[in-house]
Amino acid sequence: MKAKIRLYVEQGLGVGQSIPLDRDQAHYLFGVMRQPVGAYIALFNGRDGEYLARIVEAGKRGGVLECETQSRLLQMPPDLWLCFAPIKKARTDFIVEKAAEMGAMRICPIQTEFTNSERIRRDRLQAHAVEAAEQCGGTYVPEVADLQRLDRLLDAWPTDRNIMFCDENLAGAGEVLGKATGDKWAILIGPEGGFSEAERKRLHAFPFTHAVSLGPRILRADTAAVAALTLWQTHLGDW
Amino acid sequence: MKAKIRLYVEQGLGVGQSIPLDRDQAHYLFGVMRQPVGAYIALFNGRDGEYLARIVEAGKRGGVLECETQSRLLQMPPDLWLCFAPIKKARTDFIVEKAAEMGAMRICPIQTEFTNSERIRRDRLQAHAVEAAEQCGGTYVPEVADLQRLDRLLDAWPTDRNIMFCDENLAGAGEVLGKATGDKWAILIGPEGGFSEAERKRLHAFPFTHAVSLGPRILRADTAAVAALTLWQTHLGDW
Known part of the structure; x- marks a missing residue:
C-alpha cells in the first residue's frame, strides 16, 4: 500500500499517533483531493521520517489521521547551506x-x-521549501533564514564551515572541491550584478573559501544555484 | 566601449556591414530602451560571433546599425543535445x-x-532560447527541434552519439561519464512519471547509453535537466 499524497505536518509522528488536522489541511485532503475515511496519506514533519497514516475522521473544518507504520526513515541532507542574493520573485x-x-x-x-x-x-519562501519536500519525497525541510547582510553574516562566520564561492572569471571546479576538507559547507551565489570588489577581496582572503567557476558562459543566479548544488552534491554530497 | 544591450539578428555580420532593423527591433531599441543615434549595441546571429554596432539611423518603424568591430568570436557549445519530455508551460x-x-x-x-x-x-521555445543567449552573453543559439516521439527518435538514432540516460534508482554518476568515449552526446530526461518499462529496457540495451543517477531524492524534470547539464559540462564539456 502506497499513499499518493504526501503532507507536511508540524506534530510529532510515531506508530499509533493521532494527528488532528486544521481547517486548511482538511480542506485540502477532503475538499480538493476528495480523500475518504480509510484512505492513506504519507506524513512527514522534517524530524521523524515518514509515516503512513489512515484517515479516521473527515470533516469540513477538521479531521483526524492515525499513523500506522513508518514508511521512511529520516534522511538528513548533508550539512550544506545555500546563501544567495534574492532576485525577482x-x-x-x-x-x-x-x-x-x-x-x-x-x-x-x-x-x-x-x-x-x-x-x-x-x-512564503519557507512554504515553498515545504511544498518542494512534499513533492520530491524528502523527509527533511530546509530552514529558510531571514534576509541578512553579507558583511554581518561573514562577521559571525563559523571558521569550521567552508565556503564554495561561485565567482566569475575563474577556471577549474572539480579539483577545487576535491582538495577541500571538512564536512560543513555553504554555497555562496551573488546577485545579477556580481559581488563588489570589496566583497570579493574579503571572501578570497578567508582560508575556508574555495572559489569555483561555473563555466565560460554567464549564468543567471537561479541557474548558478542549481549548478552549484549539483557540483557540490556530486563531489562532496550524497549523490 | 562596451554595449549594454545585446541583440540577436538574423543577418550576416561583419565589419562595415549595415544591419537594417525591423519594426519590432526599432521599437525595442528606440522606444523601450531609448537608445539614441551613435549608441553602441552588441549584435550576434549565432554564426558570426559578436559585433559592436553603432546606431546610424533611428526611426519609429525601422533603423540602421553599422557593425564596427568584432567583440567576440563565435563560441560553439559542445556537441550536446538535451532531449526532454515537455511538462507544464x-x-x-x-x-x-x-x-x-x-x-x-x-x-x-x-x-x-x-x-x-x-x-x-x-x-515560442525558440524565442526563449534566443532571449537566454542575449542575456547570458552567448554567441550561439541552440536550435529547438519539433516535438518528436521517443521511439521514432531512437529508431533513427545515430550510433556515434552517446546517450546520458538520467534514470531513477541508480547509483554512481561521475564514474559513468569518466569511462565513456566519443564527443557527441545527448542528455535524456524523462517526464514526471518516469519512463515506461519498455522504454527503459530499450534504452539500457543500446551500447551507447550511459545511465547515471541524479542523487537519492526525486528531482522534478526541470531540476533534473539543469543538474544533468551541469554534470555533463563539468565532466565532459567546457566548464
Whole structure:
C-alpha cells in the first residue's frame, strides 16, 4: 500500500499517533483531493521520517489521521547551506524550491552590495521549501533564514564551515572541491550584478573559501544555484 | 566601449556591414530602451560571433546599425543535445532557457509513453532560447527541434552519439561519464512519471547509453535537466 499524497505536518509522528488536522489541511485532503475515511496519506514533519497514516475522521473544518507504520526513515541532507542574493520573485521562489529538492540543509537569503532586494517574505519562501519536500519525497525541510547582510553574516562566520564561492572569471571546479576538507559547507551565489570588489577581496582572503567557476558562459543566479548544488552534491554530497 | 544591450539578428555580420532593423527591433531599441543615434549595441546571429554596432539611423518603424568591430568570436557549445519530455508551460520554458544558458547545442522535446504534452509551441521555445543567449552573453543559439516521439527518435538514432540516460534508482554518476568515449552526446530526461518499462529496457540495451543517477531524492524534470547539464559540462564539456 502506497499513499499518493504526501503532507507536511508540524506534530510529532510515531506508530499509533493521532494527528488532528486544521481547517486548511482538511480542506485540502477532503475538499480538493476528495480523500475518504480509510484512505492513506504519507506524513512527514522534517524530524521523524515518514509515516503512513489512515484517515479516521473527515470533516469540513477538521479531521483526524492515525499513523500506522513508518514508511521512511529520516534522511538528513548533508550539512550544506545555500546563501544567495534574492532576485525577482519567481526566480527566488525557484531557488528555494530547488535547494529543498536537491538537499540543502539551510537556505540563507543574503543582501550584498549589489543586491536589489530589500526584503523577502520568509514565511512564503519557507512554504515553498515545504511544498518542494512534499513533492520530491524528502523527509527533511530546509530552514529558510531571514534576509541578512553579507558583511554581518561573514562577521559571525563559523571558521569550521567552508565556503564554495561561485565567482566569475575563474577556471577549474572539480579539483577545487576535491582538495577541500571538512564536512560543513555553504554555497555562496551573488546577485545579477556580481559581488563588489570589496566583497570579493574579503571572501578570497578567508582560508575556508574555495572559489569555483561555473563555466565560460554567464549564468543567471537561479541557474548558478542549481549548478552549484549539483557540483557540490556530486563531489562532496550524497549523490 | 562596451554595449549594454545585446541583440540577436538574423543577418550576416561583419565589419562595415549595415544591419537594417525591423519594426519590432526599432521599437525595442528606440522606444523601450531609448537608445539614441551613435549608441553602441552588441549584435550576434549565432554564426558570426559578436559585433559592436553603432546606431546610424533611428526611426519609429525601422533603423540602421553599422557593425564596427568584432567583440567576440563565435563560441560553439559542445556537441550536446538535451532531449526532454515537455511538462507544464513555465517549467518547459525554464528548461529551454537553462539549456541555452548552460551550453547545449540542440534542444529536442520528446514524447514518451508517460508524457502528457501533445504539442509544443516550437517558435515560442525558440524565442526563449534566443532571449537566454542575449542575456547570458552567448554567441550561439541552440536550435529547438519539433516535438518528436521517443521511439521514432531512437529508431533513427545515430550510433556515434552517446546517450546520458538520467534514470531513477541508480547509483554512481561521475564514474559513468569518466569511462565513456566519443564527443557527441545527448542528455535524456524523462517526464514526471518516469519512463515506461519498455522504454527503459530499450534504452539500457543500446551500447551507447550511459545511465547515471541524479542523487537519492526525486528531482522534478526541470531540476533534473539543469543538474544533468551541469554534470555533463563539468565532466565532459567546457566548464
